[in-house]
Amino acid sequence: xxxxxxxxxxxxIQEGENLTVYCNSSSVFSSLQWYRQEPGEGPVLLVTxxxxxxxxxxxxxxxxxxxxxxDSSLHITAxxxxxxxxxxxxxxxGGFKTIFGAGTRLFxxx
Amino acid sequence: xxxxxxxxxxVICKSGTSVKIECRSLDFQATTMFWYRQFPKQxxxxxxxxxxxxxxxxxxxxxxxxFLINHASLTxxxxxxxxxxxxxxxFYICSARVGAENSPLHFGNGTRLTVT
Numbered sequence: 254x255x256x257x258x259x260x261x262x263x264x265x266i267q268e269g270e271n272l273t274v275y276c277n278s279s280s281v282f283s284s285l286q287w288y289r290q291e292p293g294e295g296p297v298l299l300v301t302x303x304x305x306x307x308x309x310x311x312x313x314x315x316x317x318x319x320x321x322x323x324d325s326s327l328h329i330t331a332x333x334x335x336x337x338x339x340x341x342x343x344x345x346x347g348g349f350k351t352i353f354g355a356g357t358r359l360f361x362x363x
Numbered sequence: 364x365x366x367x368x369x370x371x372x373x374v375i376c377k378s379g380t381s382v383k384i385e386c387r388s389l390d391f392q393a394t395t396m397f398w399y400r401q402f403p404k405q406x407x408x409x410x411x412x413x414x415x416x417x418x419x420x421x422x423x424x425x426x427x428x429x430f431l432i433n434h435a436s437l438t439x440x441x442x443x444x445x446x447x448x449x450x451x452x453x454f455y456i457c458s459a460r461v462g463a464e465n466s467p468l469h470f471g472n473g474t475r476l477t478v479t
Contacts, residue, residue, distance in 0.1 A: 259406075283465045284465045284466075284467075286467045286468075293454075293472075293473065293475065294472050294473060295367075295369070295456050295458070295470030295471050295472050295473050296407070296456075296468075296470050297470070298467045298468070298469070301466070301467050341406060341407070343467075343468075345464070345465040349464040349465060350397070350409055350412065351397065351409070351458075351467075351468050352409065353406045353407045353408075354406060355405070355406045356405070356406040358404070
């Protein structure tokens with residue numbers, strides 16, 4: 254079974270600070286996704302990365318896929334209270350199932 | 364596009380009763396849907412893959428007789444929690460893909476099940 258290790262699991266920061274969330278695996282994934290989930294709702298897709306070394310930007314969010322396609326990172330610049338939520342990395346395994354990391358619960362204080 | 368609708372959003376039931384949760388793809392056809400379970404402050408755990416017109420594929424440790432899945436049409440999958448017990452209380456979320464098998468998932472808004 255392919256596993257995704259996500260860190261940190263919890264992060265509490267002040268508005269304006271930067272942060273990075275990591276997602277690592279010993280296995281290669283054909284693609285990795287990052288989702289954000291609000292309490293009581295389903296996850297919402299932020300980005301998909303497919304190519305090793307790929308970097309994608311979504312406003313203040315920067316996503317990177319490792320060269321070997323085993324790891325990914327999410328960097329948030331100048332975090333805002335609206336960024337508060339659960340961030341989940343996910344990968345599609347060889348059986349086309351999507352497996353999730355443990356999630357990073359981010360709290361941005363005003 | 365790619366809207367997945369899940370109903371009900373919340374349900375409270377008594378121990379021993381059964382609860383049905385519906386998952387619909389509103390603007391696309393989904394031959395495969397996925398059911399996840401999420402405990403408080405934890406990540407999503409895949410329970411089963413729902414296949415239109417055939418039996419669902421359950422993950423290891425998930426009781427197929429307890430969590431009945433029916434995928435009778437290309438736009439509807441249902442999950443029935445049979446003889447529910449308090450330990451079945453959880454957040455159940457369905458999802459589906461549009462496009463290739465390694466494409467991202469589109470999720471419903473989840474169902475909060477509380478068994479008293």
